[in-house]
Each structure stands twice: as structure tokens, then as C-alpha cells.
Amino acid sequence: MNTSIEELVAGILEVPLSTITDTTGPTNLKAWSSMKHIRLIVALQETYHVTLAKREIQRLTSVGAVKKALSEKGVAFN
Template sequence: MKEQIIEIMSRVFELPVSDFPEDIKQKNIDNWDSLRHLNLIIELEEAFDKSFEPEEIAEMTSLDKIISYIK
């Protein structure tokens, strides 16, 4: 699951997987803005057949938090 999420993030943020920091967080990714955040959520919802609440979306600002909401 983690690898699949990172692949999605790579597409959305237009970064090679190798360029992601070890601790993936919104503050560590320069082009993680509000529009790309929404695109990320849409991609995650489609890939994992889930629907997230607005409060969850606002909190999904790191790889660890994203994984916890998908589980």
C-alpha cells in the first residue's frame, strides 16, 4: 500500500519517487499546494475505493496520516 501511495504522490506532485524525502510531509514537498492536495485526494479515493470526509482531507498532510486514513 505504501508504495502505491508514493507512486500516486509521484504523479500528482510531478516528482520522481527517488526525490521524495524519507519522511514525506506537506512541508517537505515544495509543490504540495492546495490544488495538488485535492488532486492527491481524488487519486487516492479512486485507487483505494474510499471517500474521505473534509476533516480527514485537511489532516492528510503526511504519508503516515494518509496511510492511517486509508486503513
């Protein structure tokens, strides 16, 4: 995997990579709109070849939560 979670999120949200941390989420980043959240979910599923259930999607409230959800699906991070 050449693209990090942070790079993927920054690209979808159209913000500088430097603004993305594990605590970044829709409550503290205006660019993380509901439409971009949907785009992010689709990109995560396509990039990491996983399927996220509705319950899992509802828990994606930050970059850290995204990493945790993907980790639970067997995705390894450096």
C-alpha cells in the same frame, strides 16, 4: 493494487519517487501545493474506492498520514 501510495503521490506531485517518504508533506515539499493536494485526494478516493470526510482530509499532512487514513478505511498495504 499495482500502484503504491508513494508512486501515486509522486505522480500527482510530478516529483521523483525517490523524494517520497512517510514524512513527505506540504510543509517540506514545495511541489505539494493546495491544488495538487486536491488532485491527490481525488486520486486516492478513486484508486482505493474510499470516501474521505472533511475532517480526514484535514489530517492528510504527510504520506504517512495518508497511509494511516487509508488503513483506517480498510486499505491494506504491503
